[in-house]
Structures are given as C-alpha cells and as structure tokens.
Amino acid sequence: MSQDRSAAGVRVELVDLRRRYGEVRALDGLTLEIRPSELVALLGPSGCGKTTALRALAGLERLDGGQILIGGRDVTDVPANRRDMGMVFQAYSLFPHMTARENVAFGLRLRKVGSTERLRVADRYLDLVGLADRAARYPHQLSGGQQQRVALARALAIGPRVLLLDEPLSALDAKVRSQLRDEIRRIQLEVGTTTLFVTHDQDEALAMADRVAVMHAGRLEQVAAPTELYERPRTARVAEFVGLTNRLRGEARDGAATVLGISVPLLEGSVREGPVTVLVRPEAVELAPDPGGAARVVAASFLGSIGRVRVRLSDDTFLLAQVSSADVARFGHGDPVRVSLRPVPALATEA
Amino acid sequence: MAALGMGRPGHGEAVLRRTILLVVAAYLLIPLLAMLEFSTRGPRGTRSLAAWARIGTNPDLVEAIFVQLQLAALTVVLTLVLLLPTMVLVQLRLPWLRRTIEFLCLLPLTIPAIVLVVGLAPIYAGVTRLFGESALTLTFVYAVLVLPFAYRAIASGLSAIDLITLAEAARSLGCSWPGVVWRIVVPNIRGALIAAALVSVALVLGEFTISSLLAFDTLQVVINLQGKRNAAVAVAVSLAALVLAFALLYVLSFVGQPARGSTFVEDDT
Amino acid sequence: MTAGLPRISSAAAAPLPDGRSAGPRHGVRRGIREVLDYLGILPFLLFIGVFLLWPTCTVIVGAFQDAEGRPTLDNLVAVAQGTYLEAFALSFALSAVTALLGAVLGGLLAWSVATGRRDSALRRVVAAASGTLAQFGGVMLAFAFLATFGFNGLVTLFLRDRLGIDLFAGGAWIYELPGLALVYTYFQIPLMVIVFLPAVEGLRPQWREACLSLGGDSWAYWRHVGFPILWPSFLGATLLLFANAFSAYATAKALISQASPLVPLRIGTFLTSEIVLGQANLGKALAFGMIVVVAATTVLYALLQARSSRWLR
Numbered sequence: 001m002s003q004d005r006s007a008a009g010v011r012v013e014l015v016d017l018r019r020r021y022g023e024v025r026a027l028d029g030l031t032l033e034i035r036p037s038e039l040v041a042l043l044g045p046s047g048c049g050k051t052t053a054l055r056a057l058a059g060l061e062r063l064d065g066g067q068i069l070i071g072g073r074d075v076t077d078v079p080a081n082r083r084d085m086g087m088v089f090q091a092y093s094l095f096p097h098m099t100a101r102e103n104v105a106f107g108l109r110l111r112k113v114g115s116t117e118r119l120r121v122a123d124r125y126l127d128l129v130g131l132a133d134r135a136a137r138y139p140h141q142l143s144g145g146q147q148q149r150v151a152l153a154r155a156l157a158i159g160p161r162v163l164l165l166d167e168p169l170s171a172l173d174a175k176v177r178s179q180l181r182d183e184i185r186r187i188q189l190e191v192g193t194t195t196l197f198v199t200h201d202q203d204e205a206l207a208m209a210d211r212v213a214v215m216h217a218g219r220l221e222q223v224a225a226p227t228e229l230y231e232r233p234r235t236a237r238v239a240e241f242v243g244l245t246n247r248l249r250g251e252a253r254d255g256a257a258t259v260l261g262i263s264v265p266l267l268e269g270s271v272r273e274g275p276v277t278v279l280v281r282p283e284a285v286e287l288a289p290d291p292g293g294a295a296r297v298v299a300a301s302f303l304g305s306i307g308r309v310r311v312r313l314s315d316d317t318f319l320l321a322q323v324s325s326a327d328v329a330r331f332g333h334g335d336p337v338r339v340s341l342r343p344v345p346a347l348a349t350e351a
Numbered sequence: 352m353a354a355l356g357m358g359r360p361g362h363g364e365a366v367l368r369r370t371i372l373l374v375v376a377a378y379l380l381i382p383l384l385a386m387l388e389f390s391t392r393g394p395r396g397t398r399s400l401a402a403w404a405r406i407g408t409n410p411d412l413v414e415a416i417f418v419q420l421q422l423a424a425l426t427v428v429l430t431l432v433l434l435l436p437t438m439v440l441v442q443l444r445l446p447w448l449r450r451t452i453e454f455l456c457l458l459p460l461t462i463p464a465i466v467l468v469v470g471l472a473p474i475y476a477g478v479t480r481l482f483g484e485s486a487l488t489l490t491f492v493y494a495v496l497v498l499p500f501a502y503r504a505i506a507s508g509l510s511a512i513d514l515i516t517l518a519e520a521a522r523s524l525g526c527s528w529p530g531v532v533w534r535i536v537v538p539n540i541r542g543a544l545i546a547a548a549l550v551s552v553a554l555v556l557g558e559f560t561i562s563s564l565l566a567f568d569t570l571q572v573v574i575n576l577q578g579k580r581n582a583a584v585a586v587a588v589s590l591a592a593l594v595l596a597f598a599l600l601y602v603l604s605f606v607g608q609p610a611r612g613s614t615f616v617e618d619d620t
Numbered sequence: 621m622t623a624g625l626p627r628i629s630s631a632a633a634a635p636l637p638d639g640r641s642a643g644p645r646h647g648v649r650r651g652i653r654e655v656l657d658y659l660g661i662l663p664f665l666l667f668i669g670v671f672l673l674w675p676t677c678t679v680i681v682g683a684f685q686d687a688e689g690r691p692t693l694d695n696l697v698a699v700a701q702g703t704y705l706e707a708f709a710l711s712f713a714l715s716a717v718t719a720l721l722g723a724v725l726g727g728l729l730a731w732s733v734a735t736g737r738r739d740s741a742l743r744r745v746v747a748a749a750s751g752t753l754a755q756f757g758g759v760m761l762a763f764a765f766l767a768t769f770g771f772n773g774l775v776t777l778f779l780r781d782r783l784g785i786d787l788f789a790g791g792a793w794i795y796e797l798p799g800l801a802l803v804y805t806y807f808q809i810p811l812m813v814i815v816f817l818p819a820v821e822g823l824r825p826q827w828r829e830a831c832l833s834l835g836g837d838s839w840a841y842w843r844h845v846g847f848p849i850l851w852p853s854f855l856g857a858t859l860l861l862f863a864n865a866f867s868a869y870a871t872a873k874a875l876i877s878q879a880s881p882l883v884p885l886r887i888g889t890f891l892t893s894e895i896v897l898g899q900a901n902l903g904k905a906l907a908f909g910m911i912v913v914v915a916a917t918t919v920l921y922a923l924l925q926a927r928s929s930r931w932l933r
Binding site: 058059060079080081082083084085086087089090091092093094095096097106107109110111140151154155158164 | 824826827829830831832833834835836837840844845848849930931932
C-alpha cells in the first residue's frame, strides 16, 4: 500500500549541486546529506539558493551539474512527477475547485486508487492534521493555517519518500505560525518521512529541525544540530545569522582571546593568532551597576521572559547584554556599569 | 531528454504556444496589412499615397474628423463631470447606494446600442429642438455608452486610495466638498481618470450604430458613405482610425492600472 | 459596433464610520445634510434617467402597445414568426457559431500570451490590439475585410494570380453570411482574449507544480486542474461573445447593404424607412427580443464570473 511505505524514511543525498541564473550562482556546489526520517532545515537569507535546492530535489528546477540520490538511487534525471515527493508550498497551492478531501485524495486519484479507498485515506490524513470536520470545505472557505494543513495532508497522503516544505509558514501570522510549526514537527515524527524544510526564520529552523543547514551564496556554511549550531558556529555568517551576536575587538593567542581584559576560549575554526574580532553572544555578557564602571547604559528593554540592555563602551562601541527580566529595572539610561564576559567558547575572525 | 525543469511548462507546450501566437497573429494582422496595401494602390501596379492624401482634401471627411474629435472631448468632459462627483459622494456619504450606481453604470452593457437607438429616436427629437441639429448632441448618448468603461476605470482608481481617510483629513483641515473632489481625489486618481478618458475617446472614434441611425454625419458614417464611392480612401481612413485607437489603448496600458490588468476590461479589484 | 463587457464588481461597500450623536438639533442638521447629499447625485440620476432608462422603457413598453397605445401582445406574436423569426434564428446561429470559434481560438491565444508577467511588452501589445479590434472596429473592420477578401482584396488577388484559386467561385460570399461569420470571428477572437486573459493568468504556478509533485504530468494537470478551473470563465466568456455578436450592427450594416437578414439590421430598417401603418411598434418588439436574449446571456455570464472569481483571486 503506497500510503504506508513512508513509515521507513529514506536517505537523501545532494552532491555538488550547481545552478546558475545568468551571472547569479544560485547553487554553487551544494552538498548535503539527509538521514532517514530526519528533518533538516535549510536556513538562509532570501536569495541564498535554499529554495532552488529544494526545487531541484523536487525535480522542479533544472540543474547545471551535480547529483541527487534518494535511497541510494540516482534520481537526477527522473522527472518531478515520478519522484514521489510530497511538497508543501508557501501558500495558495490547494486546487481551488476541489474540496479539502478531494485535494488530499488527488495524488491517489492520479495513482488510480479506487474512489472509496482514496477518500478513506484522505479522511485519515485530514484527521491527522486535525481537520476531519472541514473535509467538505473548499480552500476559499478555509483560513490560511487550515489551508496549509490540508496542503500537508495532501503531500503526505501519497506516502512520499521525501517531504519537502517550502517556507510553508511564511504567509501565516505569528500565532498560527508557531502553533502549526509544532504540529508539523509532531506529524513528521509520527509518519517518519525524511523531510527537507526551507525557511529564512531561524526560530523556526532551530525549533523544528533535527539538524539545521545554513546556506549562503549557493553553498553550505554549516550543518549541525540546533544547539551545536548556536553554541559552536563555524563561521561568522552562521554566528550572525543564528541568534544575536556582539562583535568585540580582541587579541588571540594559544587558543584563547583576550577581550575586555578577559580571556575567552576560542571555538574550532577561529583565527588563532593576532588581532581578532570575537563574536560574543549577549547571554555571555555580564553587567553590574557600578559607579566606577567605564560603560554607560544606552537602553534597557523588557522582553517578557528576559531583558536586554544596550551599553556604550569607553571606546564608543556598543554592546548588547542579556539580563534576567527582573534586573531590567536596575539599568537606567546613562547609568555607569561594569562589563565582564563569561568564558563561554566563542568564534574569532579576522579583525 | 532529461525532463528536468518541469515546473515550467514543457518544451512541447512552448512550441505549441509559439505556433498559436504566429497563426493567430497572422490572422489578425493580414487584414491590416491588406488595408495598407489596398489604400496605397496606384494605377497599373504602382504604389501611391493618393488615397491617403485625399483624406485631407475631402471636405466631408475633414469635417467628420473634426466633429468626431470634438465629440470625443465633450464626451470625456461630460462623463467625468457627471460620474466622478457622484461616485465620490456615494462612497463617502451614501455607501448604501453604491450597488445601485454600479448597476446603473454597467447597464448600458446589457442594452445593445441598436436597441438604445429605438428608444432614443423620440427623445432626440426633443434634444435637437433644444440644442439644434448639431452632431455634437450625440455627446449625451456617447456618455451613456462609455459609462461602464469610465465607471470601472474610476472605481479601480478609487479603490486604490483610502478615500474616506483622505476626505476626513482634508475636511478637518478646512477643505470644502468640491475642494475635496478637485484637490484631493483628482490628483490621486489621475491615472484612472486618464484611463477613463482614453477608453472614452477610443470608443467614440469607432461609434457608428447610433450616429448613423439618428442621421448624424460622424466619422464612421462618412467612412461608410465614402466606401461606396471610393473604397481606397475609406480603407485609408479606417486604417488610420484603427492605428489611432491602438495607440490610445497602448498608452492606456501604462497609466492608471495599479497592480492588476492592463486593459480597461480588467477584473474587478 | 460591438457590445461591451459586463462584469460584476465584487467590491463591497465600505462601511462609513458614523459616530455622530443623533440629538434633536443634530437631527435637523443631519436631515439637511442628507438632502444635500441626495441632491449631489441628482444630475447623474437625471441623466441616466433621460438617456438610458427612459429609452429602454420606451422600447419595453412600446413592444406591448399597438399604434394607438393600447396594450397588446400582437407585436410580440408578429415578431415570433415568419421572416422575423428567421432573422432571430439567423442572428442566433451566427452569434453561436462565431462565439464558439472566437472562444476556442481566442482562448488558445490568451493561453499563449499569458506569461504570468502583466507588464510584458507582448501582453501590452496584444491587450491594446485586442481592445482596438474587439471594440472599436465596426465599419472599419468591414473595410479591412473588403481590402483582404473583397473582389480586389489582397488575399483574393494573391490566390487568383499566384495560385489560380478563385475565392468567389461559389458566389459573393464575403457580402453574405459566410463573410459576416468571418468578420465576426475576427472581432470575437480579440474580445475573448480581453475577457479570458485574466482568468488564464489567474492560474497559479503552484497548482501545476503541486500536480507534478503529486505524480501528474502536463496532461493530468490540464485535465484535472487547469481546465476545470478555467471552465466557468471559458463558458462565461463564450456567452459574452454570443451577446456581443448578437448586438453587433455596424459591421453587418457596412458589409451587407441590400437585404436585412439579421435582427439588428431589421431594427435598423424600421428606424430608417417609411413605416407601414400599424407596424410602428414592431421594431420595439424586435428590440425587446434583443434585450431579453442579451440580458439573459449577460446574467448567466455574471453568475459564472462570480463563481470563477472565487477560485482565481
């Protein structure tokens, strides 16, 4: 039964993918492996090639070079309609003249599955995405979030070997977004389909993915589990794209850098000797009100569970520190503060 | 053949598309080329611009062209003067009448011109008593004919601006109601007004049914009469008028159509 | 002259924020204001009344009156038989055939032009050309066809001199119904493009891609997705083309000068020639018949349009 095959995820390998649009290299030697049943998020700013990569995997984009393997089999020349990919688009991809149920059953209809059977399967997947009671609605009668759920059910109903999600949440408002995000993850874990998820939203990528692949200019910057990516960025781009980062001047020697008079251990991939720029997370910065402090508070903001304070250092550079929300009130505009760093490993780049 | 890139229409479809374009383009263009050829025939297989030159020397034709241009201008003015304040007023103060106004404005589309003439004949007896026998009295009917097109152009223009807020802001600054229309609305929907005007002009230039049956000598009526006497001149004028209408509509595609569609018959926005 | 393109606007009336209190004094001032508001739209309503509603009512009422103004059904009975009925049948057939031809060919052209980009040069040229040919043609199109297929037309001469084919071996068809069908189709195609192009452009690339990724090829896409979505628009546009051809007068008048085989031409003769006593209102009855046909078609079109605009938003 085709719709039951997805239980076992397959391995997906993208090998040295290349694609140019005129002068722009959308894919410039992208290599990425997705393990069976894994959810990998492809993260990057717009224009970094992440959507091109996903569409290439779907067979919707022509490649100039490279190879795509699914379950060990080369599918580079297999047309999109024979790749067995379930794809969820940004928005408006539901067929407007079909009900939710007909939409979900559509892939099975193309596979010549009998009508009672395919409607039964469709109902099961609609139930899985929590829309069993909306099966008879047309897309224009559904909200944006519901439409995306139906799109997900439609993609899964064919029992795809790989699930492709092309920024499926970007057209939704914040609340629906985070709710649907958790739900997509739950469903993906439940069906166990190998999944590639394209997004420009780091929160989404970190929250949902087993591993996050950060892309820049058609190449991979780093692939790692969310915590590792955050704590051990391999490049400055990754450090700056994922989470907030301060750039501080320092002096490196023997695997550590001296910043603001404090020695900070350096991560793998850092520049190890001479003047460097050290990328320090706001939560590694400690602030203490001190009448003799050389730094001045510029602004303190209360963000609910945490607080952030921006200070101006004596050399007129700015620094962002994370404090507990209870402490925000202790930092008034213009107050002198003392700045110190916790010795959390950080990345150092050329000054 | 690698079947990659199938997200876009395939190669076969592209060829089919191009073939259709060529065939239909030929079907549409050949008559126009034929008009050019026909109107430049000289004696014994030579080319001659005599027919085109005679457009300028034929007094009936020159007068008809002149009348037609006046008619076009008057129609534009009358239509805008009637329609714009009404639409603004309805949107601002009488929103419950909006559907009715829309219905009335689109109504001429469901009443063939030939039918309108039947009913207009007795009314025009009165009109000519009031305004004289001038062909310019056709302005009134023409304003009815262009109403749907002008309405749609203006409606799409108005929908693109926040009229209520703009009007309230202007009123709070001490602007009078006519001032609101003239100083706030008109500059903001200039594109839509130009669009409405261009469509109206093109429509008036091509009108035949009503003027011929009400016995006024407009351009199309004269062309038709000329056609019986000197086909080459009639063909030349026809081609010129078609080219002019095309130019007007081409210009139209650049103005006053925000975001959607580029002809006056665009979808509702 | 060809009829235009009715479309139902779906723009909902914007609610007017009205927080004014309705105290007794305010009430009076408000009443005056309201009267002024209505006075503001009076010129428009008067104009519409005199030049649109009155003539239309004249036609409708006249269709049910005899020469002395007494109510009667004789006019309608008269135009529902004999040569008048033939005229209706011929008008109907001509309109149906050219509407179908125009819809198919124009639909294909619209599909070819649709690029997804609304500002492409090709689209602008096609839109402007379509507007010109579809709506401002009339007499001029008749001449275009005389210059092409007439006795001395470009194509006629070309076929006769170069290929030895005589277009007029079967008679002067260009001045008869086949000629009319040809010219009508000529302006139906561009009209179809104008009406149908927005629908074709409303097809989202995601639908094609979704269909592909679900395992369908191009054929499956058109069969299950593309065509079903366009179908109501196509049908609606065909109806509009029908109404358009049914109301056309100018082209027919310029091409056919002797007989009056079509309803609009019949009505024309009632207006221009001496009217036989007691038949004064026959023309109105014919015109009424046209209103019925065209209005019914247009209403159907509007309904279909409303349906597809939900899909192609």
